[in-house]
Amino acid sequence: MPERGNGTPDVLDEARWELEFLLRMQVPAGKPMAGMAFHKMHDAGWTALPTRPELDAEQRELHKPSTAATLNLAATAAQCARVYAPYDAAFAARCLDAARRAWTAARANPDVLAPASDNTGGGAYEDADVSDEFYWAAAELLTTTGESQYRDAVTSSPHHTKPADAFWWGGTATLGRITLATVPGSGLPAEDVSRLRGLLTTAADGHLSTMAGQGYPVPLPATGYAWGSNSSVADNAMVLAVAYELTGQQRYRAGALESLDYLLGRNALDLSYVTGHGERHSENQHHRFWAHQNDPSLPHPPPGSLAGGPNAALEDPVAKEKLAGCAPAACYVDDIGSYSTNEVAINWNASLAWLAAFAAERRGVPAVPAVQVAPAAVTVAEGGSAPVGVRLSAAPARDVTVTVARSSGDQDLSAAATLVFTPGNWAMAQQVPVSAAQDADTSAGTATFTAGGPGVQPAVFTATEADDDAPAASCTVAYRIDNAWGNGFTATVSVKNTGTSALSGWTLGWSFAGDQRIGNAWNATVNQSGSTVTARDAGWNATLEPGGSASFGFQATYAGTNAPPARFTLNGAPCS
Numbered sequence: 332m333p334e335r336g337n338g339t340p341d342v343l344d345e346a347r348w349e350l351e352f353l354l355r356m357q358v359p360a361g362k363p364m365a366g367m368a369f370h371k372m373h374d375a376g377w378t379a380l381p382t383r384p385e386l387d388a389e390q391r392e393l394h395k396p397s398t399a400a401t402l403n404l405a406a407t408a409a410q411c412a413r414v415y416a417p418y419d420a421a422f423a424a425r426c427l428d429a430a431r432r433a434w435t436a437a438r439a440n441p442d443v444l445a446p447a448s449d450n451t452g453g454g455a456y457e458d459a460d461v462s463d464e465f466y467w468a469a470a471e472l473l474t475t476t477g478e479s480q481y482r483d484a485v486t487s488s489p490h491h492t493k494p495a496d497a498f499w500w501g502g503t504a505t506l507g508r509i510t511l512a513t514v515p516g517s518g519l520p521a522e523d524v525s526r527l528r529g530l531l532t533t534a535a536d537g538h539l540s541t542m543a544g545q546g547y548p549v550p551l552p553a554t555g556y557a558w559g560s561n562s563s564v565a566d567n568a569m570v571l572a573v574a575y576e577l578t579g580q581q582r583y584r585a586g587a588l589e590s591l592d593y594l595l596g597r598n599a600l601d602l603s604y605v606t607g608h609g610e611r612h613s614e615n616q617h618h619r620f621w622a623h624q625n626d627p628s629l630p631h632p633p634p635g636s637l638a639g640g641p642n643a644a645l646e647d648p649v650a651k652e653k654l655a656g657c658a659p660a661a662c663y664v665d666d667i668g669s670y671s672t673n674e675v676a677i678n679w680n681a682s683l684a685w686l687a688a689f690a691a692e693r694r695g696v697p698a699v700p701a702v703q704v705a706p707a708a709v710t711v712a713e714g715g716s717a718p719v720g721v722r723l724s725a726a727p728a729r730d731v732t733v734t735v736a737r738s739s740g741d742q743d744l745s746a747a748a749t750l751v752f753t754p755g756n757w758a759m760a761q762q763v764p765v766s767a768a769q770d771a772d773t774s775a776g777t778a779t780f781t782a783g784g785p786g787v788q789p790a791v792f793t794a795t796e797a798d799d800d801a802p803a804a805s806c807t808v809a810y811r812i813d814n815a816w817g818n819g820f821t822a823t824v825s826v827k828n829t830g831t832s833a834l835s836g837w838t839l840g841w842s843f844a845g846d847q848r849i850g851n852a853w854n855a856t857v858n859q860s861g862s863t864v865t866a867r868d869a870g871w872n873a874t875l876e877p878g879g880s881a882s883f884g885f886q887a888t889y890a891g892t893n894a895p896p897a898r899f900t901l902n903g904a905p906c907s
Contacts, residue, residue, distance in 0.1 A: 339418045342688075347422070349677070350411055353404055354429050358396060358436075366436030367396035368404040370445045373453030380667065381622030381629055389452065397445040398437050399456075402464035405433035406503070409471035410510070427475065434468055434481075441465075456500065463504035466490040470507030474517045482518060485511070492526075495534040498566055499559075500678055505534075509573055528577050535574035538567050539586050547598050547660070548589040556659040558671055561604050561640030564590055565682035572689045584693065591686055594637070599660040605683065607634025617670040624667040632675065637683045638665070639674040646671035692726070700725045700757065701788035702733055706862035710842045710898065711744065712797045714769035719792055720760030721782050723752050731786040735763050741776025743768040744794045767796040797898055797905070805830025806906040808839070808899040819888045824866065826901060827880040834875040834902070839866045841896035847889045855883035864896075 337344070356369045374389035412427035447457040458464075469484035485491055490504040498505040511517050512527040538550035545553075550567035551560060568590030575583035589597075596603040596611065603609025606616065614631045615624040621632040643659040645651045649668040654661075663672045700723040711717045721733060735748040746765040765780070776796045783789025809825040826839050839855075843862045855866040872881045899906045 343415060343418065347415075350407070350426070353407060354425070356400070357404060357429055357433060360432075364396050364436065364440065364443075366401070366432035367398075367440060367443070368400040368433060370394045370397040370400045370449075371453060371456060376452045378452075378619055380617075380619060381625045382619045383629070384620060387619075392452070394445075394449060396440075396443060397458075398441055398443045398461045399445065399458040399464050401433045401437045401440075401443075402461060402468040403503070405430045405437060405468035406464070406471040406506070408433065409468070409475045413471075413475040413514075413516075430468075430472060430475075434472060437461075437465070437468070458501050462488065463490055463502055463507075467503040467507035470510050470517075473519075474510050474514050477516060477518050485517075485519070486523070491523075493530075495530040495570065497563060499562065505531075505570070509570075513573065513576060531570060532574045532578060532583075535571045535583050535586070538571055539582060542586060542589065547593060548586070549593040549598070549660075550586065550590055553659055556641040556643045556662060558642050558644070558646060559639045559674070559676065559679060560642060561594055561637055562676070562679040562682060564593060564640070565637070565679065565686050568686050569682060569689075572686065572693070575693065587686065588690055591690055594683065599658070600663060602663075602665070604638040604640055604663075605634075606632045606636045606638075613638040613665045613673065615665050615667045615673065617667055617674045621675075622667060635680070635683075636675050637679045638663070639672055639676070639679065642672045644671070694725070699786065699788055700727050700731070700752075702782045702790040704782055704790045704792045705760070705846070706792070706842070708793045708795070708842070708861045708863045709765055710795050710797050710863075711765050711767040712898075713743075713767050716764040716766040717794075718762045718764055719746070721748075721750055721763055721790075722760040723757040723787065726757045727752060727786060729786075731784060733782055733784045733787060735780060735782045738779050738781040738791070740778025740793075741796060742778075743770055743776055744778035744796055746780050746794070765794045767794075806901040806904075808901075808906045810895045810899075812893070812895070813884070815893065818890060819886065820893060821884060821886045823882055823884045825880055825882040826875075826899075826906070828875040828877055831877055833877060833879075836873045837868050837875055837881070838902055839906075840864065840900045840903075841898060843896060844894050845889055845891045847887050847893065849885045849887045852883060852885035854881070857883070857885055 358364050358367045371394045372391060374387065375392050376389050378387055378389055408426040408430035412423045412430060415426065416423040444459055445455060445457045447455050449455045465484065466488040469481045469488065473481035473485055495505045495508050496502060508527050508531060511519060512524060512531055541552055542548040542550055549564055550571065551564055555563060568587045571583045571590065572587040575587065594604050596609045601611065603612035606613055616632045616636055616638050618632060620629060622629045623631045641660050641663040642650065643662045645654055645662060647668065647670050649666050650664060650672050653664045653666065665673060667673070703722050703724055705720050709717050709719055721735065730751055730753045733750045733752060735746055735750070737745060744765065744767050746763055748763045750761045778794050779791055780794065781789055781791050805828065807827045807829055811823050813821045813823055824839065826837065828834055841864050843864065849857055849859050849864065854872065855869050857864065857866045866883060868881065875881060
């Protein structure tokens, strides 16, 4: 992320962009309804699909304040004040001031409700019961300030003793329960906190029971496949994850991860609902700008966007046409026109981000980070050097030092480095040069290196010297990329025998400089280990007469650069 290195966690830098928007939605002091928050802002009419933002001709409209929006601001700003305080005291104070003013304004205007009829150009987001928003806002303000006025509002709310229900944009009480149960500072009696924790674990047990009765474990009943069902899956998985945080019981963690598995493709459609993740994933979500399906000049959704998911009600023309008679869990179509099954929303993605962070950070048993080296085998030109990247598999509990050194093999090959990894930079690969000394012999030496140290699991990698004193083989190789797309390509490799003797059987070898991975091949048997590739004849093309050639092809993926290999060997000897 571009803000990395400014002393503030990256996720807070990103969240601040939206927080600044929310703060600007508050009515300024001295104006009518000061402290209230405008309910929403969008175009006066529905825009066509697709519409690039700068070509949107519709008038943008600010809609009247509402009590629900004001309390959402109060809760979010109160949490902002608590979370940002160690990093930006001025911004934290600004958030707390906004939260207090919003709470006061909502108390003075408790029934300013958004009408259901205000749905031209954007959803109405009507909410006739804002008692849950009052509870959530009071819980966040209490946890941030410890003040009695907010404690009284929490303990007098009917939601304080009710079961933990599902949360969504129209129902926020359980967000308050989660804060009170997990964050110190509320000053609530111990028995109150214990009861809230019990409400959350009971809700989590209910989700596990629902999951146990289904073919594809998902915390959603058969009747729950409604608009934005994937959001409900992620939200309910968050409750499972919170139950794990509170109890340490592995069944809750497993349930949360199985819910994430569902979103990533272990479902009735064998489809990942998260763009860019999985062999088959959504890519035509309903969006004005991410509209490649309708206009090839516009992009697909970026990786990480969550589709709304199956909706048994089939509430748009495309869904009605293409999904008639579908089973509830299969009522989804990856079509940009299906807004009732394929919409995107910031609140859905927020839950996915939370759940993904939980999966990454909360492991069943605290793991000792393992050193990871890429590539695991590297070829180094004589007199030159080649880099290997070293990183950790997980965040260490504290700073760790990793030492790279040769453990065996040819002394002409060397690599020595001392690397420090912290809980903040463990995932960033640090480059270590592997060098091969210039010598007069004609042998291609090899060496094994170890990267390890206290508090980590070591890794080994190998290096092979490409000796420039060795006689060249009588062969030439042509490597051609035939087609390339986003993260994949196909290539054709041709090898020619330029010598005077026939070859009976051949093996061509090379190493990729990047992270290319071959998936399948034709006209040769191709194997890959790390960056090292070997291609053996297919039998019928094993003989290469003088002047004869053989060609084969393959399909591969990559994420970084896709440079062609710099060196090939035929039966162990280099080709030109």
